[in-house]
Structure formats: structure tokens, C-alpha cells
Amino acid sequence: MNTQKRGLQQFFIGFLAIFCVFSIFFGATTPANAYELLGCRWPTKSIAYHIGIDCLYEPDAEAAWETAIDDWGNACSINFLYNNSSYNCLDVVYEEDSKHLGDTYSNYNTETNAYIYFVSVLNLAHDELEVGTIRRSVANHELGHAIGLADDNTPLLRAIMNQTRKRILIYKPQDDDIQGVNAIYG
Amino acid sequence: MSSYKKRAFLVPIICVIIVLSLFAFLSNSNSIQPLLTKAADDETNSMWTIGAITRHLDCSIVEGLSEMVNGAEVIVVGQYTGLDSSWNMSRNPQNPEEESSKTYVEGLLYNFSVHEVLKGELDSDTILVNHRHSETKNLIESNAEIDSAGNIVKDATELNEVQFTLEDPLFIEPEENVVYILFLRENQRRGHYYGNAEPFSMKVTDDVVALQSNLIEHTDDFLQTATLENGQTINVTTEIGAIEDTISGQTFEEVKEAILAAQ
Numbered sequence A: 001m002n003t004q005k006r007g008l009q010q011f012f013i014g015f016l017a018i019f020c021v022f023s024i025f026f027g028a029t030t031p032a033n034a035y036e037l038l039g040c041r042w043p044t045k046s047i048a049y050h051i052g053i054d055c056l057y058e059p060d061a062e063a064a065w066e067t068a069i070d071d072w073g074n075a076c077s078i079n080f081l082y083n084n085s086s087y088n089c090l091d092v093v094y095e096e097d098s099k100h101l102g103d104t105y106s107n108y109n110t111e112t113n114a115y116i117y118f119v120s121v122l123n124l125a126h127d128e129l130e131v132g133t134i135r136r137s138v139a140n141h142e143l144g145h146a147i148g149l150a151d152d153n154t155p156l157l158r159a160i161m162n163q164t165r166k167r168i169l170i171y172k173p174q175d176d177d178i179q180g181v182n183a184i185y186g
Numbered sequence B: 001m002s003s004y005k006k007r008a009f010l011v012p013i014i015c016v017i018i019v020l021s022l023f024a025f026l027s028n029s030n031s032i033q034p035l036l037t038k039a040a041d042d043e044t045n046s047m048w049t050i051g052a053i054t055r056h057l058d059c060s061i062v063e064g065l066s067e068m069v070n071g072a073e074v075i076v077v078g079q080y081t082g083l084d085s086s087w088n089m090s091r092n093p094q095n096p097e098e099e100s101s102k103t104y105v106e107g108l109l110y111n112f113s114v115h116e117v118l119k120g121e122l123d124s125d126t127i128l129v130n131h132r133h134s135e136t137k138n139l140i141e142s143n144a145e146i147d148s149a150g151n152i153v154k155d156a157t158e159l160n161e162v163q164f165t166l167e168d169p170l171f172i173e174p175e176e177n178v179v180y181i182l183f184l185r186e187n188q189r190r191g192h193y194y195g196n197a198e199p200f201s202m203k204v205t206d207d208v209v210a211l212q213s214n215l216i217e218h219t220d221d222f223l224q225t226a227t228l229e230n231g232q233t234i235n236v237t238t239e240i241g242a243i244e245d246t247i248s249g250q251t252f253e254e255v256k257e258a259i260l261a262a263q
Helices: A002-029 A059-075 A132-146 A175-185 B003-028 B064-071 B252-261
Strands: A046-051 A079-082 A089-095 A100-108 A115-123 B052-059 B074-088 B090-092 B095-099 B104-119 B126-142 B152-154 B159-167 B179-186 B201-205 B208-212 B222-227 B233-239
Touching (some): A046 A059, A100 A132, A132 B052, B064 B252, B074 B126, B179 B252
Parallel strands (some): A046 A089, A089 A115
Antiparallel strands (some): A100 A115, B126 B159
16 A cells, blocks of 8 residues: 555656756747737737739739738638728839738727728739749738737748748747737637 | 666656646647737727728748848849939839829939949949838828728718838948948839848948847837827837847858858
8 A cells, every 4th residue: 555655656756857957948939929919909800901903914913912811811800801902901012122912001099099000012023022922921910910920030930920031931920929819809 | 877866867857857848838829819908899980080000011031141142133232322212112013104092102323333343233333222211101091980990880971091111120321431231122214223122231240240120139110200290190110020140250251151152
């Protein structure tokens, strides 16, 4: 009986020690919940948009926006709904010599912190955007800004909002991004 | 060792480990930021006015010297010798030979005298290097009503287009008579050169290299105030992620050797 008790004690202590070592290791190396928020939000989870005139001439870019809209819709409770009478706009620009792959301007009410409208663009002059997966990655990143997520360049963080991500590998919202959206919209 | 002594030895150790585990877990979890206390949750219509503007970029950022070397077609050592001209970097997407009719993005072309080429080939020992300087945007101010999802529910009866200009938060004015190492790409259409990722420039002073970027260890957003044509001022917040500087402080020869080795 005594031997059994001691065995159980040793098993429990061993288990606890291994659990603690793993907790310390993963706690120190994995940036959990690293998302950053902008402090603004849409009052609704259904956000209207229309495709800009220049984008209508660029089917690859339009497809990137549509795919990104599906990616966010599949990942969380936010829905982007097409409405031609929306001021929210997804478009393209052609800015030569630029480091910018994508860009989002948002106008918000300073009293309520509610967004009024946003305009997001893909910069088709940047040679990286010739790759479809990278276009999708940038489109998803910009939509993340449009709904209230900020950049987070924590090294090795697997998130669409990380500007230093490998865009060819991380092209749709990741767990960290989804947690960020949930923190804003519930 | 008796059972009592063993227990007296093990229990404090286990307690310390548990406390450390809890600390590691808690310090790593983001506490949910207090936010949106004022956000309108009801779906009331809002009048469309120009409030404050946030701007977010997905910017091409390179980390460390080897990424800078791999991303550049040409790496040169030399000096800026003055401003040559300015141009509109924003082009018509359907015909890049034409300027954009919507936006003016001012690029400044500087003359650069090349002393040494560390990567790639150049036909001339003087090149033009473009720096993105500023951007002029148009905003439409109107009395249209939009709903909480961004739909226009009542068309505008009054409409006013206003402009504002912002200096690029990443712009650093090049200094003359100072040696720089530049990591460049060629604009094939126009023949000049530019940095296609941040950072792309290093300054050499007294044989010591300093990486050039406004993103180095910056933690806050760039806050700028723009004045509209009608006199109204708006706050524009530009958010770009920070970068880590692992290069500054090395000697020119050390960096040059590392550049050559990385090819």
C-alpha cells in the first residue's frame, strides 16, 4: 500500500514537473494572443463594400479581393456584403517605385470611435503582387485593417497582420487574427 | 534522506516552478485592451463628415543584411550630389505612361555619384535615385447619410472635394557629401533606381555604418496633421510596423564583406 502511494506521489510530481517545464517553454516562446487593435470598430458585423472602377479592369485584383472577403467570412463572424451604393471601396492603384503593397484609409467618428468608411487598395505596380497568393495575402491584410486590426510585427508571429510574414505562406487570417476580431466584435 | 526531508526539499521547488509557470502564461497572454467604450452599437445613421483618418500600409520590409542583399538588383556605394527633379509616382493603372488623375504621389529624384558597385552592373557612374516624398489625397465632404455598415442611404445634396498633402513618414532627406550604401532596383520603364523595401539605405560616417529608416525601434504610430483647402485640419495616423536594427555600429569594411559574402 505504501509502495503504491509513493508510486502515485512520484507519478504526480513527475507529471507536474513536466507540465511546468512545458508551460514555461511554450509560454516564453509562443506569442499567444499577440494581436493589436486599432481602437475603432464598425457598429455592425455586416460591412458593405463596392469594387472601385480601376479594379474592374483588373480581374486578378478583383479576384484577390473577393477571395479575401470569403477568407474573412469563413474565419469569423464578419461579413462583407457587396452593395454598389456603399462608399467603402476596394480598388487598385499603380504606384511605381513604391514599397507599399497595399494601403487602407479609414475615416472614423472621433466621438464614437465608429468607422464611417474605408478605402483599401492593392498596389499593382509592386512586382510581388504579380503572384496570386501574395495578392490574396495583401488583400486579407488590408481587410484586417478595415475592420479594426492593427499591424503586429512580433518576430515569428503567424498572423496576416504581421507585415514581416512570408506572404506566400500566410495568405489568409490566422488564429491570432481571428482572436483579435473576436475581441472587437465578440 | 528521510521521507520528511524529501518532502521539505521538493515542495518549495514545485511551488517555485508553479509560480514561474503561471507568470510565464499570464505575462504572455494579451489582456484584452479597454476599447470602444464609446463605440456606437446601435445601427443609427451617421452624417458623413470628415472625422479623423487612419492609414495603414502593408509595406515591404526586409529583415537583416542578407534579405536586403537578396532583394536588391544593384548595391552601390557613393554620394548624393543634389536634387534633379520631381514626378508623380502614381500612374494610371490602365496606362502607366500617364499620371493618375486621382492622386499625386511626389517622388524626388536625386543625383547619386557611384564610387563602387557591390552587386549588379551599372552603365554609368551617375544614377538617379527616387525617394517617395509626399502624397496628395482627395477627400469628398458631403451631407450624404450613410448607415452603420457604410451604405449610402441618402444621396448628397451638397458635395465638396477637398485635398490634403502628407509627407511620407518614411522619407529621410539624403545628405550631400556623405557616403551611403544603397540597395536598389531599377525602374525599367524610366531608367532610374529606387529602394523597393524598407530599409534600403545605410549612411557611413567616420567608417561606421548606420542603417537609415524611420521605422527603427519606433513604437508609436506616425501622427500628422493635415490642413484641408477650406482651412479645416484633420488628424492622420499612419501605422507601419517597426523594424529591428542589427547592422548599425559595424565598420564599412565589415558590412562590405558581409554584403559580398551574402551573394
